[in-house]
């Protein structure tokens with residue numbers, strides 16, 4: 001089976017926050033990397049910081065055996081045609097764009113059927129991300145294995161059916177935002193209780209970090225861990241009763257459903 005060591009050149013279309021996070025994981029591989037950008041001056045610094053090539057010339061994609069698409073789904077449909085003539089026959093194309101199907105990308109790039117959809121998240125920036133990968137129709141096991149290895153450079157990887165991509169996007173793709181939202185309100189609330197901003201900030205960061213690690217390292221469920229903190233009649237129980245009364249659990253479910261619905265809309269374009 002061909003794996004990452006067989007990849008010679010990776011072309012990245014879209015070098016924003018996600019594109020750069022992915023590139024930073026791949027600089028440790030033997031593959032050379034080129035970021036294809038609209039404005040070379042804006043991204044020139046990546047040549048120094050990440051040791052990659054930055055180019056405005058789309059033609060360079062024809063030398064890439066893997067092409068990664070990390071541009072916003074809202075514009076992807078307008079601009080993919082501009083890149084189509086330069087994709088090499090049989091190249092592996094990995095798209096991280098929320099809502100955009102492998103079928104759509106396959107239609108734009110008829111010279112290859114090795115189309116993979118991947119749903120990473122922002123902790124990929126520190127190589128602690130999680131990515132769900134799906135092969136499109138006709139994609140080979142080799143192509144999926146290479147995508148898994150590439151995404152594995154920035155965190156954990158799960159292979160899922162493409163039909164589940166909207167749901168995993170709403171969970172792990174958007175998930176960091178939900179936790180940061182909670183962190184933001186915890187910090188603000190703690191300041192209202194009289195803690196300094198600095199102390200509240202440090203306590204929130206340490207609490208999320210420790211709780212995340214605890215959840216990751218134990219076989220107990222999140223519910224079990226929550227119950228461990230919640231003594232009957234205690235302070236945590238008083239706080240949890242407010243969350244239950246305000247139906248925060250149901251609100252979280254509705255938020256996930258809204259993410260899935262938006263993913264479907266973006267897919268329809």
Ligand SMILES: NC(=O)c1ccc[n+]([C@@H]2O[C@H](COP(=O)([O-])OP(=O)(O)OC[C@H]3O[C@@H](n4cnc5c(N)ncnc54)[C@H](OP(=O)(O)O)[C@@H]3O)[C@@H](O)[C@H]2O)c1
Pocket residue numbers: 013014015016017018019036037038039042069070071072073075079096097098119120121122173174
């Ligand atoms: N951020 C997340 O948490 C997350 C999670 C999962 C999936 N994703 C997906 O990742 C993709 C990128 O998201 P992001 O957060 O990284 O967005 P972003 O920071 O806005 O980056 C988008 C990049 O696309 C570039 N771009 C736009 N048009 C281009 C063109 N014609 N040629 C070359 N580059 C072009 C932009 O360059 P300019 O500077 O020239 O505009 C920018 O570098 C999206 O499809 C999103 O759905 C993101």
